[in-house]
Amino acid sequence: MIRVLLMLLVCFTFTYGQAQNLPAAPKGCGYDHYVHTLEQQYPGFKAQADQLLQDVKKRPQLAKDLEIYRIPVVVHIVYKEESQNIPEDQIKDVIDVLNEDFRRKNADAELIREDFLDVVGDPFIEFELAAVERVETQATFELDLLGGSLPDNVKQTAEGGSDAWDTQKYLNIWVCNIEGGSLLGYAYPPADLAHWPDGANAPSPELDGVVIHQEVFRRTGTHTASGLLGMDEVTIPVRGRTITHEVGHYLGLRHIWGDGLLSILGIPDCDADDGVVDTPQQGVSSQFACDAEQNTCEEGETDKLDMFENFMDYAREDCLNSFTKGQIAIMRSVLENERSGLIDQVSNTIAIVDDQDFHVYPNPAKGQLFIESSLQENTPYQVRLVDTQGRMVKAPALGRPADRQTVNVSGLPAGLYGLVILQGDKQYFQKVVIR
Ligand SMILES: [Zn+2]
Numbered sequence: 001m002i003r004v005l006l007m008l009l010v011c012f013t014f015t016y017g018q019a020q021n022l023p024a025a026p027k028g029c030g031y032d033h034y035v036h037t038l039e040q041q042y043p044g045f046k047a048q049a050d051q052l053l054q055d056v057k058k059r060p061q062l063a064k065d066l067e068i069y070r071i072p073v074v075v076h077i078v079y080k081e082e083s084q085n086i087p088e089d090q091i092k093d094v095i096d097v098l099n100e101d102f103r104r105k106n107a108d109a110e111l112i113r114e115d116f117l118d119v120v121g122d123p124f125i126e127f128e129l130a131a132v133e134r135v136e137t138q139a140t141f142e143l144d145l146l147g148g149s150l151p152d153n154v155k156q157t158a159e160g161g162s163d164a165w166d167t168q169k170y171l172n173i174w175v176c177n178i179e180g181g182s183l184l185g186y187a188y189p190p191a192d193l194a195h196w197p198d199g200a201n202a203p204s205p206e207l208d209g210v211v212i213h214q215e216v217f218r219r220t221g222t223h224t225a226s227g228l229l230g231m232d233e234v235t236i237p238v239r240g241r242t243i244t245h246e247v248g249h250y251l252g253l254r255h256i257w258g259d260g261l262l263s264i265l266g267i268p269d270c271d272a273d274d275g276v277v278d279t280p281q282q283g284v285s286s287q288f289a290c291d292a293e294q295n296t297c298e299e300g301e302t303d304k305l306d307m308f309e310n311f312m313d314y315a316r317e318d319c320l321n322s323f324t325k326g327q328i329a330i331m332r333s334v335l336e337n338e339r340s341g342l343i344d345q346v347s348n349t350i351a352i353v354d355d356q357d358f359h360v361y362p363n364p365a366k367g368q369l370f371i372e373s374s375l376q377e378n379t380p381y382q383v384r385l386v387d388t389q390g391r392m393v394k395a396p397a398l399g400r401p402a403d404r405q406t407v408n409v410s411g412l413p414a415g416l417y418g419l420v421i422l423q424g425d426k427q428y429f430q431k432v433v434i435r
Contacts, residue, residue, distance in 0.1 A: 068422075069335050069343045071171050072130040073098075076162040077214075078137055078154050078176040084214050086175060091132060093219050097240035098127045098247060101311065101321075105380075105398075108321045112309050113292070119278040120309075120322040121395075122382070123331055125251075130170060135162040141211075142179040150186055151178060152207050164206050168341035171250065172209035173243070175217045182227030185212040185242045187250040190338035195254060195275025195330075210250050216242040228288065230266075236288055239317040248312050248323070251331035251339070256312045257282045257296075270297035274312070278326040280304035282313070290319035357428065358421055364433035367410045371421070373401035381423035383407060385432070393417070409434050 073095065079085045100106040104122040112120055139160025141151035153159035154174045164172045178184075187210040191201035202208040215223045219240040226233045256279050260269025268283025283296035286308040294306040308315035309322045323331075335343050359372045371383060378401050385394035385407065393412060399405030412434050421428040 068103075068124045068126055069332065070126045070128055071335075071342045072169070073127050074131045074133060074165045074170045074172050075129065076133045076135065076154075076164075076172065076174045078135045078139075078141070078160075078162050078174060079214070080137060080177065084177055085134065085136075086214060086217060088132065090218055092129060094217055094240050094243055095127050095129050097219055098243060101241070101244040102126065102247075102323075104322070106321055108318070111319075112322050113305075115304055116307055116309060116322065116324075119324045119326070121325040121328050123323055123328040125331065125335070127171070131165070133162050133165075137161065140179055141176045143183040151176070151183075151211065152203070154211060155207050155209065164209060166341075167202075167205050167208040169344075171247070171342060174209065174211045175214050176211070177215075178211070178213040180227065182225065183213065184216050184223075184225070184228075185210065185246045187211070187246040189249055189252050189254075190334055193252050193334075193338070195273075196252075210243070210246045212243055212246065216240075231288075234288060237316055237318045239320070241311065241317040241320045244311050244320070248327070248331070252334040253312050253323075253327050253330060255285065255314070256280075256307060256310045257285050268296035276324060276326040276330065278324045279310065279312075280307050282306045286313045286315035286319075288314055288316055290316050360419060360430060360432065364435045365409055366435040367408075369407040369409050369419075369432065369434075371399065371405040371407065373399075375401040375423075378402050379423055381405075381421055384420040384422070385409070385412075386418045386420060387415070 075091050075095075077084075077086050077091075097106075102123045102125040104120070109120075135157070137160040139153060141154045141161075143149075143151060154161035154176045155164055155172070157163045161176075162174065164170075188202035188208055189196050189200055215225075216238050217240075218238060221238045222235050223238050224233060224235045228234055228236075253276075254274040256274050256276075257263050258269070258272030258274045260272025260283065262269035263272065263284045266284060266287070270281055270283040272283070273281070280303075281297040281299050286294060286306060290308045292305070292308075294308070295303070296306055307313060307322075307324075308319050310327075311320050311323055312327065313320065357373060357375050359374070361370055361372075363369075369385075373381070380398040380400050382398055383394070383396055383405060384392055387393050394407055394409070396405070396407050414435050415433070417432045417434055419430050419432045
């Protein structure tokens, strides 16, 4: 993988003459002049400023946190009737849902309740449709509850399904009619994750991936099913979130309620945990509802309500909208380790935005920092402010080139910061002083 490339604006190139002399008139932003003044006041400041860029470059974790991981996807449409032979447009639409949910670009992300605003984030994971395999079949795909077996025959050509592409390199998604109605989808997590029980992973590598009921492999509509959570019949809204949820499992996430034994009976089990630090302790699923009062486990002073917005809950699909930072850390770690083959073969390159593209001022800044873009296309961009330790201190909402973006920097300790702007797969970096 090609790692992050960083660069400086010409405006911030340090041009010093004799130490005693004032520098030439500041070029545009006044930064040189300010750094010179600081250097007089605090000898060594310039060296520290120069060191920041070197530090950011050397901090693989910071670079990693900002890197977009792209996963190539193969979708297998295994159908019995022509109506189940899902058209290309619908497949792309579902991939778009993944790309929204795993980049926090989903329009409903703003519905997250204030209590959870601090813990949710952008996973920086994207999906590329590499291929669609279509197989017409007479086979049936059924969950055998008594026998305890899943319809993995959909993953085998010899069993009436469709053989996986190399599961080390591709996320395989099989879409079929899962008989019985009570199973909307399933996925195996990678092997040997500490927060999963032994044997939760795929029985063999060629069976690794995600299976989705064709009825919920779409962005809109409703689905009526019987047997979900023991309910006789229930109609649920479909927003393509079954796939988001299953890919969450595939990348190592457990249900937010921790899958305690009692929870199967609908009884809160507050001893079970999902292994994620920043999700609330939740004893049972949201049962395809969005109850803003539901609070199954008391956690003392740090108590939080149950989080029906979490993609790993079973809430109504139109209430799901977020992953937490703890969940994101697990998924990204899985992509860097257990499932690294998925991101090794595609380009995760982050290119450099031309230094004319963004104007950041004033610099030094006090209270507010403004960003203006001269880009013609209006692709949104993200801003990250990092301190000299490489810690992210500000991550304001998405900006658009047509608008002036304002970053509130009041309350931040005075000093040197790095401003990173991410737009699509491009990245731009410059130093900023906060007064
Ligand atoms: Zn699940």
